Amino acid sequence: MPDGPDPLEIAADAAREWLEGLADRPVRPAAGARAMLDAFATPLPEVGEDPAEVVRDLAARAEPGLMANGSGRFLGWVIGAALPAAVAADWLVSAWDQNCAMSEPFPATTMIEQVAAGWILEVLDLPRGASVGFVTGGQMANVTCLAAARNHVLAVHGWDVEAHGLQGAPRVNVIVGAERHDSIDGALRAIGLGAATAAVVPADAAGRVDADAFAAAAAAVEGPTIACVQVGNVNGGAVDPAGRIAATVRRDDLWLHVDGAFGLWARAARSTRPLVAGLERADSWATDAHKWLNTPYDCGVAVCAHPEAHRRAMGVRAAYLPAGDDAVLRDPIDYNPELSRRARAVPVYAALRTLGRAGVAELVERCCAMAALAASRLAEGGAEVLHQELNQAVVRFRDPRGVDDDAHTRSVLATVQEEGTCYPSGTVWRGVAGIRLSVTSYRAGSEDMERAAAAMLAAHGALG
Ligand SMILES: Cc1ncc(COP(=O)(O)O)c(C=O)c1O
Numbered sequence: 001m002p003d004g005p006d007p008l009e010i011a012a013d014a015a016r017e018w019l020e021g022l023a024d025r026p027v028r029p030a031a032g033a034r035a036m037l038d039a040f041a042t043p044l045p046e047v048g049e050d051p052a053e054v055v056r057d058l059a060a061r062a063e064p065g066l067m068a069n070g071s072g073r074f075l076g077w078v079i080g081a082a083l084p085a086a087v088a089a090d091w092l093v094s095a096w097d098q099n100c101a102m103s104e105p106f107p108a109t110t111m112i113e114q115v116a117a118g119w120i121l122e123v124l125d126l127p128r129g130a131s132v133g134f135v136t137g138g139q140m141a142n143v144t145c146l147a148a149a150r151n152h153v154l155a156v157h158g159w160d161v162e163a164h165g166l167q168g169a170p171r172v173n174v175i176v177g178a179e180r181h182d183s184i185d186g187a188l189r190a191i192g193l194g195a196a197t198a199a200v201v202p203a204d205a206a207g208r209v210d211a212d213a214f215a216a217a218a219a220a221v222e223g224p225t226i227a228c229v230q231v232g233n234v235n236g237g238a239v240d241p242a243g244r245i246a247a248t249v250r251r252d253d254l255w256l257h258v259d260g261a262f263g264l265w266a267r268a269a270r271s272t273r274p275l276v277a278g279l280e281r282a283d284s285w286a287t288d289a290h291k292w293l294n295t296p297y298d299c300g301v302a303v304c305a306h307p308e309a310h311r312r313a314m315g316v317r318a319a320y321l322p323a324g325d326d327a328v329l330r331d332p333i334d335y336n337p338e339l340s341r342r343a344r345a346v347p348v349y350a351a352l353r354t355l356g357r358a359g360v361a362e363l364v365e366r367c368c369a370m371a372a373l374a375a376s377r378l379a380e381g382g383a384e385v386l387h388q389e390l391n392q393a394v395v396r397f398r399d400p401r402g403v404d405d406d407a408h409t410r411s412v413l414a415t416v417q418e419e420g421t422c423y424p425s426g427t428v429w430r431g432v433a434g435i436r437l438s439v440t441s442y443r444a445g446s447e448d449m450e451r452a453a454a455a456m457l458a459a460h461g462a463l464g
Pocket of ligand 1: 139
């Protein structure tokens with residue numbers, strides 16, 4: 001190793017500079033993907049370069065192409081910021097470089113993860129005996145839970161998926177809502193059930209299914225059945241009546257899964273809890289830490305009320321791997337689709353410890369209040385609020401010339417993104433162009449919302 005500056009210090013300085021600049025820089029990246037490719041596409045070096053210089057150069061070249069999604073005025077998709085303790089804990093994860101698969105050789109990170117798993121169950125008030133897998137995100141949490149679901153409902157009918165796969169298995173009925181997130185379709189494809197085989201329960205204008213229609217769809221099918229509801233529509237935040245559905249669709253061979261990538265966190269706060277009450281009766285829940293808990297990417301969470309099914313679907317055992325046969329000291333390998341992986345729940349532990357229950361509740365309630373504030377400022381300025389629920393809002397602007405509202409809304413979005421004060425993202429909502437606002441950052445405050453709304457209204461006015 002050459003003597004010289006410490007790459008870790010250079011990385012820490014660059015990281016600090018980036019984080020300190022978040023409040024003032026334009027939210028959008030200054031450079032696009034083509035410029036970034038040009039910046040990095042140098043020939044593979046024949047001989048190794050100085051580590052400190054590599055890190056310094058990497059940070060300098062990347063900076064123009066970074067999105068300031070940690071800003072309180074980043075409103076795109078559903079992307080949380082990263083709490084300082086969670087970022088710092090993530091640095092430790094990389095420095096420790098533990099393989100967070102097995103508890104016997106890697107006791108520290110696996111046990112931190114075990115504690116974080118218990119805290120997740122507490123803060124979301126899910127059954128304390130449920131099993132938890134820390135996966136890459138909501139998509140993989142859905143895959144993990146639905147794989148356990150498939151194995152469980154087929155096992156009720158005497159079919160062993162672990163041994164025989166789906167070749168010759170009884171048909172598995174799938175029921176989903178019309179406004180499900182696309183990752184449910186991705187999960188159904190991944191577990192061999194096919195996205196197009198699902199019965200689709202219609203959603204109302206807000207994007208939520210009707211509990212009676214969902215129960216009727218469940219009653220209409222016999223045999224192994226997987227039913228998926230959603231808390232937190234990715235556009236407007238709508239919450240399916242999951243608690244009512246969970247109370248009515250129960251039977252041994254029906255597994256009810258809740259996709260709550262961000263909406264499940266509504267269970268952590270008093271004012272939002274009634275919306276998501278009763279869904280602890282479901283069989284599995286998918287959520288993200290990298291969204292509303294504000295941990296850095298990546299961390300999704302797959303929770304199953306049937307640990308045995310979870311383990312059977314995911315566990316890997318081999319002669320060369322230390323056997324995890326201790327019922328108390330959990331082996332992550334049993335609950336994850338990955339074998340080797342980073343200790344991604346360490347930032348979850350740090351986030352939950354620095355926030356506490358009260359801090360998580362405050363974060364959830366503030367984000368909801370901020371989304372409502374932004375939506376009301378936009379409405380006062382003439383925007384049409386298509387839907388606002390939880391921390392989400394969908395708005396649209398009427399073309400002042402009366403020509404094309406969709407084209408005008410898209411132009412407002414493009415103008416405001418380019419101007420850089422804030423960064424909402426676009427969607428199509430009930431067939432019309434919309435602008436989505438998601439307030440998921442722990443940094444978001446009322447001044448951010450006032451500035452973001454003013455920037456959007458200014459773009460609308462300038463395009464009139
Ligand atoms: C409801 C819902 N489910 C699943 C996902 C996928 O989550 P991830 O992007 O973490 O894989 C999202 C993403 O926004 C979502 O909103």
